[in-house]
Amino acid sequence: MSEMINLTIDNVPVSVPEGTTILEAAKKINVRIPTLCYHQDLCVAGNCRVCVVEQKGTDRLMPSCAMPVSEGMEILTNSLKARSARKHVIELLVSEHRADCTRCYKNGNCELQELSSEYIIGEDGFIDLIPYKEYTIDHYSPSIIKDDSKCIRCQRCVRTCNELQKIGALAVAYKGKDMKISTFFEKPMFEVVCTNCGQCVNRCPTGALTEKTYVDLVWSEMNREDKHVVVQTAPAVRVALGEALGMEPGMIVTGKLVAALRRLGFDSVLDTDFTADLTIIEEGNELLQRLKKALVDKDPAAKLPLTTSCSPGWVKFIEHAFPGYLDHVSTAKSPQQMFGALAKTFYAKKINVEPENIVSVSIMPCTAKKYEADRPEMRSSGYKDVDYVLTTRELALMIRQAGIDFASLPDDDYDSIMGESSGAGVIFGATGGVMEAALRTAYEVVTGREVPFENLNITPVRGMDGVREATIKIEGALPEWSFLEGVELRCCVAHGLANAKKVMDAVKAGTVNYHFIEIMACPGGCLGGGGQPIPTNEEIRRKRAEAIYREDAHKPIRKSHENPEVIRLYEELLHEPLSETAHKLLHTNYRARDRY
Amino acid sequence: MEDVKQMVKELAGKYGHSEKGLLPILQGIVDKERYISEEAMVEVARELDISAAQVFGTATFYSFLETKPTGKYVIRVCKTISCMMKGKNDIIRELESVLRIHMGETTHDGLFSLRETNCLGQCHKGPAMLVNDTPYAELTPEKVRQILCDIRKKEFPGN
Ligand code: SF4
Ligand code: SF4
Numbered sequence: 217m218s219e220m221i222n223l224t225i226d227n228v229p230v231s232v233p234e235g236t237t238i239l240e241a242a243k244k245i246n247v248r249i250p251t252l253c254y255h256q257d258l259c260v261a262g263n264c265r266v267c268v269v270e271q272k273g274t275d276r277l278m279p280s281c282a283m284p285v286s287e288g289m290e291i292l293t294n295s296l297k298a299r300s301a302r303k304h305v306i307e308l309l310v311s312e313h314r315a316d317c318t319r320c321y322k323n324g325n326c327e328l329q330e331l332s333s334e335y336i337i338g339e340d341g342f343i344d345l346i347p348y349k350e351y352t353i354d355h356y357s358p359s360i361i362k363d364d365s366k367c368i369r370c371q372r373c374v375r376t377c378n379e380l381q382k383i384g385a386l387a388v389a390y391k392g393k394d395m396k397i398s399t400f401f402e403k404p405m406f407e408v409v410c411t412n413c414g415q416c417v418n419r420c421p422t423g424a425l426t427e428k429t430y431v432d433l434v435w436s437e438m439n440r441e442d443k444h445v446v447v448q449t450a451p452a453v454r455v456a457l458g459e460a461l462g463m464e465p466g467m468i469v470t471g472k473l474v475a476a477l478r479r480l481g482f483d484s485v486l487d488t489d490f491t492a493d494l495t496i497i498e499e500g501n502e503l504l505q506r507l508k509k510a511l512v513d514k515d516p517a518a519k520l521p522l523t524t525s526c527s528p529g530w531v532k533f534i535e536h537a538f539p540g541y542l543d544h545v546s547t548a549k550s551p552q553q554m555f556g557a558l559a560k561t562f563y564a565k566k567i568n569v570e571p572e573n574i575v576s577v578s579i580m581p582c583t584a585k586k587y588e589a590d591r592p593e594m595r596s597s598g599y600k601d602v603d604y605v606l607t608t609r610e611l612a613l614m615i616r617q618a619g620i621d622f623a624s625l626p627d628d629d630y631d632s633i634m635g636e637s638s639g640a641g642v643i644f645g646a647t648g649g650v651m652e653a654a655l656r657t658a659y660e661v662v663t664g665r666e667v668p669f670e671n672l673n674i675t676p677v678r679g680m681d682g683v684r685e686a687t688i689k690i691e692g693a694l695p696e697w698s699f700l701e702g703v704e705l706r707c708c709v710a711h712g713l714a715n716a717k718k719v720m721d722a723v724k725a726g727t728v729n730y731h732f733i734e735i736m737a738c739p740g741g742c743l744g745g746g747g748q749p750i751p752t753n754e755e756i757r758r759k760r761a762e763a764i765y766r767e768d769a770h771k772p773i774r775k776s777h778e779n780p781e782v783i784r785l786y787e788e789l790l791h792e793p794l795s796e797t798a799h800k801l802l803h804t805n806y807r808a809r810d811r812y
Numbered sequence: 813m814e815d816v817k818q819m820v821k822e823l824a825g826k827y828g829h830s831e832k833g834l835l836p837i838l839q840g841i842v843d844k845e846r847y848i849s850e851e852a853m854v855e856v857a858r859e860l861d862i863s864a865a866q867v868f869g870t871a872t873f874y875s876f877l878e879t880k881p882t883g884k885y886v887i888r889v890c891k892t893i894s895c896m897m898k899g900k901n902d903i904i905r906e907l908e909s910v911l912r913i914h915m916g917e918t919t920h921d922g923l924f925s926l927r928e929t930n931c932l933g934q935c936h937k938g939p940a941m942l943v944n945d946t947p948y949a950e951l952t953p954e955k956v957r958q959i960l961c962d963i964r965k966k967e968f969p970g971n
């Protein structure tokens with residue numbers, strides 16, 4: 217137990233454990249100190265100085281985010297001195313900032329703008345330096361726009377990419393007045409190691425890093441008589457969308473989401489969870505086949521461990537960082553792309569619409585999905601399988617634009633076919649969910665019995681630890697799977713690419729011996745995706761995860777292979793897992809990429 | 813390409829494969845190649861298992877780590893306040909007119925590059941500049957002309 221420290225903040229006594237910062241102590245007594253470079257998920261940088269406070273009896277101001285409390289401190293967060301210093305800091309930041317709020321994508325959702333309005337930054341602060349500055353706006357990536365004229369150099373993005381993702385696509389380059397946030401050799405984002413995960417976008421306090429938006433394009437497609445616009449919704453959207461529309465974190469809004477999409481004018485409202493179930497069937501069978509080839513046939517081409525492939529950020533990461541391990545990645549496409557391929561083939565036929573008249577839109581918690589949809593491999597239907605990807609935030613924007621009062625919408629149901637899903641499909645949205653869903657199905661395929669966990673809840677793979685391991689012993693295998701009898705299936709789950717790197721380094725070094733690894737690029741899995749409502753932090757991720765597991769628990773069907781629409785799809789089109797048609801539509805391949 | 817790989821490998825062998833080795837390795841590359849190329853940075857990143865952008869960030873932070881091809885002689889004129897007040901602008905004007913290049917550029921014959929840099933520690937004897945590793949202080953336009961002339965003579969003894 218660490219020692220308690222007593223101090224006063226704005227004359228209110230407070231007692232906190234040693235090592236607490238002044239900022240955290242203030243939060244405890246509900247005093248909000250403004251911040252810009254600080255973010256709960258990241259290490260303290262202490263570079264913006266917006267959070268300065270005064271300590272009685274000293275003449276120095278100090279950054280409250282970086283300063284630990286000490287005994288007897290008397291802190292004033294709102295003294296004239298602190299306020300005027302803070303105001304100057306904001307004015308200086310604004311003097312180097314292209315403060316073009318009315319035309320800015322972040323208008324109304326920008327920390328710098330909020331602070332400027334709180335501190336009444338008028339027009340007569342410091343001179344505007346923007347006309348004298350050279351800056352770049354990088355529009356080339358399908359996922360992310362990087363606008364240096366909006367950057368306040370708080371370095372949240374740099375820390376995000378380094379600490380959470382261990383990629384370091386962004387770094388601080390040059391110095392003094394020329395200092396900027398840069399990629400390798402100032403190349404466009406799409407040319408470098410950036411995985412498009414959008415974690416930096418989710419944390420940027422200004423409009424310097426934003427998703428590339430396709431909202432207006434989707435509106436105009438919906439306006440066309442000749443087009444049938446199909447929309448799919450990812451699992452993690454339904455537990456987060458409410459936050460961007462004034463609701464508390466952790467609310468499940470599936471029914472309202474469907475109702476809103478219909479009101480917006482989408483012609484078919486379908487569910488990515490359906491193809492999440494399908495992914496499980498394909499990937500689960502791929503795992504079993506690979507186990508057979510590796511354990512029985514001793515085929516050197518059958519690489520273990522098998523890793524999941526549904527996170528496009530992870531896929532691009534392994535293509536850059538471990539290009540020698542691409543044949544460990546499941547060839548199964550992500551649920552989004554399986555959906556896209558089926559939308560313009562199977563579904564188009566079902567509803568009797570020419571595939572070229574189908575517009576396929578997806579609502580994703582993810583910015584990397586925009587890039588994934590753009591990959592040249594993703595044209596199995598003969599068209600671009602997914603035409604537009606919108607983030608959760610963009611959908612919230614459309615709902616606001618349409619004047620819909622989201623909270624009061626009545627619940628609605630998905631269209632069929634490709635609208636039905638199991639609880640296993642839902643938990644795809646949380647770290648460990650794909651693993652759990654795969655085990656629920658694979659174990660039953662092999663033994664004919666349900667996984668030996670209470671209520672099918674495979675708790676060892678749940679939670680928020682960065683890397684989690686679980687072993688499941690297969691007992692009572694059916695005759696055709698007898699080679700798996702007694703085998704201990706070694707599984708690993710990692711989320712956040714820093715953890716993915718740890719796991720892959722261990723695989724490379726041969727110090728671990730897994731059969732199956734689930735990796736999600738974003739902390740918490742998709743529910744913490746780069747396209748999710750801002751802010752996202754540990755507490756909010758936890759609440760979204762709880763909501764996801766609640767949704768799973770309430771589903772009548774909990775296992776992917778029991779999804780009746782998936783069963784029908786196999787009967788009518790695919791015949792069996794890993795069939796030729798399945799390979800053509802539902803599987804893909806990967807390519808090695810550069811080190812920078 | 814292979815040479816760059818080899819060079820970076822050797823430097824990393826000498827200075828270590830941790831981030832501590834980054835600066836000495838970059839300095840070593842500049843000593844050998846005069847500047848740090850894109851390929852060299854990628855190799856450094858690979859050897860130290862850090863991101864290439866981080867290598868780029870470090871290289872662009874330090875004035876003495878060149879990231880663009882430079883001439884054989886890099887002239888760095890101090891731009892800091894003391895030298896500024898002692899007339900560094902006249903020095904720069906002289907350099908630019910004799911070399912017929914602008915600040916930041918390299919002469920066509922690849923002999924000279926012109927750069928500005930921060931304080932060289934010669935403030936009491938400004939204006940000051942460095943030509944590669946040799947400092948020159950108390951400069952006047954005439955002195956600058958002489959220095960350039962001497963270098964040219966050394967490089968082209970026949971002329
Ligand atoms: S980043 Fe924020 S402050 Fe800057 S122009 Fe955009 S909305 Fe305004
Ligand atoms: S891009 Fe955004 S997060 Fe990164 S330094 Fe600039 S303002 Fe901060």
Ligand code: SF4
Pocket residue numbers: 360376377381383384385386409410411412413414415416417
């Ligand atoms: S999108 Fe992800 S990988 Fe790309 S710069 Fe941002 S944090 Fe790094």
Ligand code: FES
Pocket residue numbers: 250251252253254261262263264265266267268279280281282
């Ligand atoms: S928030 Fe404390 S210094 Fe930036």
Ligand code: FES
Pocket residue numbers: 890891892893894895896930931932933934935936938939940
């Ligand atoms: S100011 Fe020029 S050397 Fe110090």
